[in-house]
Amino acid sequence: MGREKASGARKAMPGMRSRPAHSWGRFSRYSSALLLFFILCAATAVGLFAIRDLRRADLDSQNMYTGSVLSLHRIAALQYQTQETRRSTLYALSTADSNLHVKYADQSREADHLVSEGITAYLANARTPNEMDIGRRLQRDWSTYLNVRDEVLASILEGSTKEAVDLDLTQGVQSFDRVRQDLAEIERVYDQQASQQLSNVDATSRRTIIRVGAVLGITLILALASVWAIQRSRMSNAIQLARLQMEFLASVSHELRTPLAVISSAADNIADGLVKEKDDVKKYGAAIQSQSRQMTELVDQILLFSATKDRENHAAFGILDLSEILRSVVHQASELVSAAGFHIELEIAPGLPSVKGDASALARCLQNMIVNAVKYSGKSRWVGVKAFPGGSQLPGRREIQIAVTDKGIGIAKPELPHIFEPFYRSPAVVAEQIHGTGLGLSVAKNIAEAMAGHLSVASELGAGSVFTLHLPIAVDAESQVPVEIRAEGSTEK
Amino acid sequence: MPRPAHVLFFMVCAALLWGALLSCSLGFAQLPAPELPAAERNLAIVVNQSNPVNDLSMADLRRVFLGERGHWPNGRRITLVMLEPGWPERAAVLSGVYHMDETEFNNHFLHGLFTGEVFVSPKTLATPEGVRKFIFNVPGAIGYLRASDVDKTVKVIRIDERLPGDKGYKLHVPPRENR
Numbered sequence: 001m002g003r004e005k006a007s008g009a010r011k012a013m014p015g016m017r018s019r020p021a022h023s024w025g026r027f028s029r030y031s032s033a034l035l036l037f038f039i040l041c042a043a044t045a046v047g048l049f050a051i052r053d054l055r056r057a058d059l060d061s062q063n064m065y066t067g068s069v070l071s072l073h074r075i076a077a078l079q080y081q082t083q084e085t086r087r088s089t090l091y092a093l094s095t096a097d098s099n100l101h102v103k104y105a106d107q108s109r110e111a112d113h114l115v116s117e118g119i120t121a122y123l124a125n126a127r128t129p130n131e132m133d134i135g136r137r138l139q140r141d142w143s144t145y146l147n148v149r150d151e152v153l154a155s156i157l158e159g160s161t162k163e164a165v166d167l168d169l170t171q172g173v174q175s176f177d178r179v180r181q182d183l184a185e186i187e188r189v190y191d192q193q194a195s196q197q198l199s200n201v202d203a204t205s206r207r208t209i210i211r212v213g214a215v216l217g218i219t220l221i222l223a224l225a226s227v228w229a230i231q232r233s234r235m236s237n238a239i240q241l242a243r244l245q246m247e248f249l250a251s252v253s254h255e256l257r258t259p260l261a262v263i264s265s266a267a268d269n270i271a272d273g274l275v276k277e278k279d280d281v282k283k284y285g286a287a288i289q290s291q292s293r294q295m296t297e298l299v300d301q302i303l304l305f306s307a308t309k310d311r312e313n314h315a316a317f318g319i320l321d322l323s324e325i326l327r328s329v330v331h332q333a334s335e336l337v338s339a340a341g342f343h344i345e346l347e348i349a350p351g352l353p354s355v356k357g358d359a360s361a362l363a364r365c366l367q368n369m370i371v372n373a374v375k376y377s378g379k380s381r382w383v384g385v386k387a388f389p390g391g392s393q394l395p396g397r398r399e400i401q402i403a404v405t406d407k408g409i410g411i412a413k414p415e416l417p418h419i420f421e422p423f424y425r426s427p428a429v430v431a432e433q434i435h436g437t438g439l440g441l442s443v444a445k446n447i448a449e450a451m452a453g454h455l456s457v458a459s460e461l462g463a464g465s466v467f468t469l470h471l472p473i474a475v476d477a478e479s480q481v482p483v484e485i486r487a488e489g490s491t492e493k
Numbered sequence: 494m495p496r497p498a499h500v501l502f503f504m505v506c507a508a509l510l511w512g513a514l515l516s517c518s519l520g521f522a523q524l525p526a527p528e529l530p531a532a533e534r535n536l537a538i539v540v541n542q543s544n545p546v547n548d549l550s551m552a553d554l555r556r557v558f559l560g561e562r563g564h565w566p567n568g569r570r571i572t573l574v575m576l577e578p579g580w581p582e583r584a585a586v587l588s589g590v591y592h593m594d595e596t597e598f599n600n601h602f603l604h605g606l607f608t609g610e611v612f613v614s615p616k617t618l619a620t621p622e623g624v625r626k627f628i629f630n631v632p633g634a635i636g637y638l639r640a641s642d643v644d645k646t647v648k649v650i651r652i653d654e655r656l657p658g659d660k661g662y663k664l665h666v667p668p669r670e671n672r
Contacts, residue, residue: 098574098616098617098618098623098627099618099619099623101627101630102618102623102626102627102630105626105630106626150630153630153631154630154631154632154633157572157616157627157630157631157634158570158572158631158633158634159572159614159616160570
């Protein structure tokens with residue numbers, strides 16, 4: 001039990017700390033959750049960064065396409081049409097048919113019309129002063145060439161081929177070269193813009209890769225740290241469990257050794273013939289019987305703890321008359337402790353409803369609570385047991401509360417969260433050499449939870465403690481007949 | 494049985510109706526044929542828009558068309574544009590300006606170019622549209638078009654101070670046949 005009565009001199013085993021190392025385990029659990037949270041945040045950040053960079057890259061690509069690639073296509077078309085203008089003019093030189101002359105002149109004029117439109121569109125879309133300058137120069141040079149082209153065409157159509165060729169060679173070629181240079185310059189400008197935008201896209205892509213890599217690295221580190229923390233936590237729990245088991249074994253061994261020593265001593269005395277008188281034999285027999293019972297009780301407690309770990313055993317549940325069970329348990333306990341001057345006061349509210357559960361388990365639970373109170377009642381040697389209907393924290397649920405009160409040493413607040421843990425023993429209890437297995441309250445708690453209830457505690461150091469068992473009232477309690485009580489280890493009168 | 498007076502009345506009415514119908518049909522037959530619009534009937538003399546000449550006398554026009562003048566006042570060489578034989582516009586110019594038939598026209602230019610008396614060899618185009626485009630492209634070109642074929646790309650000049658459609662304008666073209 002959590003704070004077993006000291007049955008003999010027992011000191012804490014060397015090298016064993018009574019307070020379990022919960023801090024690291026709890027810290028590790030919280031740290032793991034925190035690390036997982038950070039990993040989630042990092043993954044989200046990766047996604048956001050990646051999405052933002054991808055959108056930027058996409059925008060840059062679109063800008064590059066609309067701003068430069070399409071413009072380059074337009075310039076290529078413009079270059080083609082300028083060539084077509086000149087080519088059609090020169091085709092006219094190759095024939096003496098006036099009708100073909102007119103046809104080629106038409107083709108040339110159609111092409112030059114497209115070129116003029118293209119130049120106008122370029123000027124409308126020009127954004128930088130440099131582009132405007134080039135556009136205006138192109139417009140001027142193109143106009144100059146068209147004037148020459150018109151003269152050449154006129155000469156061809158008039159039939160003055162030589163004059164047309166001379167005019168084209170002296171003026172047409174030069175003016176057309178200027179147009180070509182202007183177009184080449186525009187092409188270079190667009191090339192530069194496209195290169196610039198391509199480098200922007202490239203930079204964005206590289207930045208994205210670096211960011212994603214960095215955050216993925218951080219995520220990996222955090223994941224490894226989390227795994228390490230989880231493993232560390234598990235290891236810590238395993239070490240703690242092993243230590244508790246060692247303490248438990250030591251405690252159990254010690255608890256067993258004392259009655260065994262008494263039994264062995266009594267048996268030796270009887271065997272050696274040292275005890276001859278009938279009264280002495282009875283006395284030794286009673287001692288052996290008492291110590292045997294104590295050992296049996298200890299073994300039962302351990303077995304019960306193992307049994308109550310399985311909370312799914314609802315098959316044995318029935319409707320229980322709590323008043324009768326309480327009276328029985330208190331009666332048994334009073335018989336055991338009255339000799340030592342303890343007084344147990346029982347108060348049961350009238351008309352107490354029934355609960356659903358296992359009668360023997362409930363009796364064991366109440367017995368553990370009462371024995372625990374007796375053990376730590378200190379000099380007051382008073383224990384109060386009170387059963388009454390109470391409200392539940394859960395809406396729509398009614399429950400019965402059984403409060404076991406003592407005016408003993410109390411429990412320090414930092415110890416309260418641990419006293420229901422199996423094998424736990426507080427440092428103060430160990431220091432005062434109050435012996436126990438650290439299973440009593442844990443067993444009681446398991447039993448309470450198995451019956452859909454729970455165990456709560458309120459305590460003040462030096463003033464005493466109140467352990468309260470909360471059990472839900474059976475829904476069909478009134479229609480059921482209470483089952484017979486079979487409290488284990490009870491000594492009914 | 495019909496009465497004789499009724500029969501007589503019926504015959505008189507029928508005769509009057511017949512006479513009226515006959516007189517109407519004769520009257521319609523005597524109406525003049527519907528005239529073509531003026532733009533269809535008039536032949537315009539056209540030059541390039543840049544040509545400073547706006548007015549020519551019929552005598553000057555004849556000299557230009559005969560190739561006896563080589564240049565315009567602005568120094569531009571005169572290029573004479575003719576439609577191919579068979580076009581009514583060409584026939585109208587041959588009769589109205591040259592006062593020649595096709596054979597005389599051809600002989601004139603063959604002889605003139607050979608002797609150097611003619612400075613211009615006419616360019617022959619297949620369609621009025623070709624003529625218009627030619628004149629548009631050649632600053633010194635002069636040709637003729639049915640007035641309905643004229644657009645803003647060419648300039649119509651006055652002949653004897655008259656434009657096509659003016660009263661007393663002498664160049665007319667017969668209706669266009671399906672070619």
